[in-house]
Amino acid sequence: IILEENITSSSCNVIGYNYVTNTDPAFWDLSFSHGSGSMLNLAEGNVINNFEDDGYYGSSSYNTLFRNRISGQVRLKHFSDYYNMVGNILGDSWANTYETDVADYWDQGIAPIYELGFPNIGNASYTDTFGPTEPPNYSGLPNTLDECQQLDRNVTTTILRHGNWDYVTQSVVWDPSISDHTIPSSLYYATQPGWWPAALPWPAIGPDRDPMVGQIPAQIRFLTQSTPTPTPTASPTPVPTATATPTPTATQSPRPTPSPHATPRPRPSPQPHHRRN
Numbered sequence: 001i002i003l004e005e006n007i008t009s010s011s012c013n014v015i016g017y018n019y020v021t022n023t024d025p026a027f028w029d030l031s032f033s034h035g036s037g038s039m040l041n042l043a044e045g046n047v048i049n050n051f052e053d054d055g056y057y058g059s060s061s062y063n064t065l066f067r068n069r070i071s072g073q074v075r076l077k078h079f080s081d082y083y084n085m086v087g088n089i090l091g092d093s094w095a096n097t098y099e100t101d102v103a104d105y106w107d108q109g110i111a112p113i114y115e116l117g118f119p120n121i122g123n124a125s126y127t128d129t130f131g132p133t134e135p136p137n138y139s140g141l142p143n144t145l146d147e148c149q150q151l152d153r154n155v156t157t158t159i160l161r162h163g164n165w166d167y168v169t170q171s172v173v174w175d176p177s178i179s180d181h182t183i184p185s186s187l188y189y190a191t192q193p194g195w196w197p198a199a200l201p202w203p204a205i206g207p208d209r210d211p212m213v214g215q216i217p218a219q220i221r222f223l224t225q226s227t228p229t230p231t232p233t234a235s236p237t238p239v240p241t242a243t244a245t246p247t248p249t250a251t252q253s254p255r256p257t258p259s260p261h262a263t264p265r266p267r268p269s270p271q272p273h274h275r276r277n
Helices: 154-158 217-224
Strands: 014-016 042-044 051-053 064-066 074-076 084-086 097-100 112-116 128-130 150-152 160-162 164-166 171-173
Parallel strands (some): 042 064, 051 074, 064 084, 074 112, 097 112, 128 150
Antiparallel strands (some): 164 171
């Protein structure tokens, strides 16, 4: 399912098993929220650089990122509450901090994997803090972005992070309140889908995989410009006829060779979009 960027809400969608490249490495590749009220969306099995939900036109909540390879940042801006991050592989060698609430952190040499609660799409600045409140309650805030320049601490206090491996801690970080460390293969498929090639491990991404990151079919198609052979399905045995028919010789489809690819270090985002003259 492809969600187009607009100022309407999007809910109950799945964005699954996409390989995303971006000509601007500081921009984000996937986002559920550039509207208001986006909720109950799932991003599963994707290979991307940055993920960002911006809160520009309103709040979003109860969205889930599951078994994705996110080599850049996870940026959940203000009003992005009750997110779930489970079984992802996060960051790369550019990162030196797990998360930070330091304003304009790039200017201070801080490169965090998580940026949570900052108010603006285009920068990492803020002028005050808000919350946390239980539950999140924004009714007392002004109704303009220029006056909502607070760091929203509800984003950090409501996020669930469980079973994610990251390049900073070099470990799997579990939620200490959850004793179950079993990560399902999928939240979308009950079993391996029929279109998944037999030669590729399923699932491809997760801290419980060895290696933790394998290639997905869309990635192979992009890198090699070829289509992986899908898992064969059983077909009925043909009834023999009186006339013999030559049997074609089976030819094994070539297995594409994984190609390493460098991950660019995220750059500081452009100047803020919220201030207009």
